[in-house]
Amino acid sequence: MFDARYSIRTHVAGALRAANVGETVTLAGWVHRRRDHGGLVFIDVRDRSGLVQCVFDPDASGAAFVTAERVRPEWVVKLNGTVRPRPEGTVNTNLATGEVEVIITSAEVLNSSETPPFEIDSALDTDETLRLKYRYIDIRRPEVMETFLLRDRVTQRFRKSLEHRGFLEIETPILGKSTPEGARDFIVPSRLSPGEFYALPQSPQLFKQLLMVGGVERYYQVARCFRDEDLRADRQPEFTQIDIEMSFITQDDILGMMEEVMREVMHEAGVDLKTPLPRLTYADAMDRYGSDRPDTRFAMELVSLSENFATSEFKVFAGALSSGGAIKGINAKSAGDWSRSKIDALNQVALDAGAKGLAWVAFPTEGDVRSPIAKFFSDAEMSGLREAMMVEPGDLVLMIADAKDVANEVLGTLRLKMAEELAIARDGFETLWVVDFPLFKWDAEEKRYDANHHPFTRPFDEHLDRIPADPAGALSYSYDLVMNGLEIGGGTLRIHDAALQRSVLGVLGIEAEEADAQFGFLLEALSLGAPPHGGIALGLDRLIMLLAGKHSIRDVIAFPKTSSGSCPLTGAPGPVSQRQLRDVHLRTD
RNA sequence: GGGGGUGUAGCUCAGUUGGUUAGAGCGCUGGCCUGUCAAGCCAGAGGUCGCGGGUUCGAGCCCCGUCACUCCCGCCA
Secondary structure, rough: OOOOOOOOOOHHHHHHHHHHHEEEEEEEEEEEEEEOOOOOOEEEEEEOOEEEEEEOOOOOOHHHHHHHHHHHOOEEEEEEEEEEEOOOOOOOOOOOEEEEEEEEEEEEEEEEOOOOOOOOOOOOOOOHHHHOHHHHHHHHHHHHHHHHHHEEEEEEHHHHHHHHHOOOOOOOOOEEEEOOOOOOEEEOOOOOOOEEEOOOOOOOOOHHHHHHHHOOOEEEEEEEEEEOOOOOOOOOOEEEEEEEEOOOOHHHHHHHHHHHHHHHHHOOOOOOOOOOOOOOHHHHHHHHHHHHOOOOOOOOOOEOOOOOOOOOOOOOHHEEEEEEOOOEEEEEEOOOOOOHHHHHHHHHHHHHOOOOOOOOEEEEOOOOOOOOOHHHOOOHHHHHHHHHHHOOOOOEEEEEEEEEEHHHHHHHHHHHHHHHOOOOOOOOOOOOEEOOOEEEEEEOOOEEEEEEEOEEOOHHHHHHHHHHOOOHOOOEEEEEEOOOEEEEEEEEEEOOHHHHHHHHHHHHHOOOOOHHHHHHHHHHHOOOOOOOOOEEEEEHHHHHHHHHHOOOOHHHHOOOOOOOOOOOOOOOOOOOOOHHHHOOOOOOO
16 A cells, blocks of 8 residues: 555645545655746646645745746655645546645755656657666656556465465575576576586576475465577566466366466456466467467458368369368458458568468459469369358458468468458457467477477376377477467476486487486486476566556566667666676686 | 668657758747646747768768667577
8 A cells, every 4th residue: 555654745646635625734746747827836746646736826835836936847845735625617537636736835845857858747659768768757657657556466466366375485596507498598607616607597497396396385486587589579588477386286277276366366457357268279279370379359260271172273272282281261351352462462471471372362342253363263162162261242361272380370470460450459358278289399400309388398198108209299288378369378287207207308309418417406306206296487577568558568677678688777788897707707809 | 690660959750852041849948927737928049860981062861881779580498
């Protein structure tokens, strides 16, 4: 609760109401805006709680009036006065405090301010770099402040919901050990061990598993994570996870528990989350949406057309099918009148996404068909296409014929592209689980298997026999939480058997000797009474971003980095002295 | 590493086919003003057109390079 306790004021500005009329108050805050009428001055005084109009009238206090003429926006002031109702006709309904005003009897300037580099109270969309350079001023803007109030509420709700369910908040090291796989590590040189380095954690993954071996059973942490990769609108080099791990559970246990927690958290943010959440297998997600994090706020699902074109004369289609591929399509409603050049641009999108080409049929009006390839289709194929795609006049059908994975992925990209181009309404918070990910994914370039989630993911019990022989066929106890097409969380049940863990590491090309060197401590822990366990990590920043309706993760981080990883405010990263380098046994060119 | 976009007053932006002294709104400074709340009116100050080079009689505008920011691809177990 934010109020006037423990401060030099008696009230906070934003809390004053008609009920306070007649009270003598002391306020402290910033000059938000000043309206000088010559013989009468209005100053809106702002603190974290909001703002209230203060009136400076020479009849009430000549000294205060003189002060009011002198102060400027963002000066810091302490004011004494009396709350009174606003005169008839001057109530401001746009303001929570708009029914009242404070007639000031004495004023003290606590600090002056230079003219701010940008206006706090402005509708103008200020350059983001400038906002970040003066973030402390930016944060004074009510809209920005509101975001951090929301972030606080959501974070506290996570803590409460998890505490109520028996989770212990435990901190894990920031200075850790670099391990192979995963993202690039941020590394920290060691002064006491010349030539050796700590790594900042990409996540507390191994430590939380060790806590399970330690009998903690239910753990959580608001954990800062570090990954030295390129930035995006939704990616920062350091970010925060709500990190969770539980013992003696099934996958249903943790999904059900998380649904309850998420419902409570979303409720805190004013969103009614319907549970149980839909669950989509990875295979179905790819098949229907061409994405493992489908945006389910709109349909435009992928439809298989392989059967319809099974005997097609069209070489591209026949070729794709004969080599074991698929023909799939999406129906972009109301794009049937798109020009050739706009469709050519879509073709380029398809090419960039890995397709060999884009097949399309436009149905601009009833009975009218426009397409460079329709002439290869039989009447039966054309009517089958109309039926399968549920074509109406005005539609544009986009088709990809390729290996099934390629067709899915390209159409998934086109689906999102078309939703954007057609400005399809995407409202609400469509949330679902994507489950049953393959344990491994094949890296064609490196010609080896990678862990899909991470190397500690537990395979389906019934797929254990596939591990050495047919790794690609093994599915895993794994789950991503997807909201509005963004992955906001992911987790797995873990391997708790040392032999199985060695076997999985082996598939990843990490043989016994290296496994012992890199993960010996984990393998040893697994052999010393590790309970079955599993967990999940939620991307707190992304979740807040969605809840706040922001388009960048930077908007919900107090002091974020620019896309080149620098901090406009402090100038980090920066050089260090030769002495500091010598201390940690480093030389630079 | 690759592709797209942006960079002009403190802020947000305009700036025509390359042509005289680079403009507007907001903010700022000063003046007037006792019921405003984006207060109003009057006046004023304020410019390394991101930076460097080039073409040209002449460059904010064209060319080359470079920097910063931003979006995307790669990358992100």
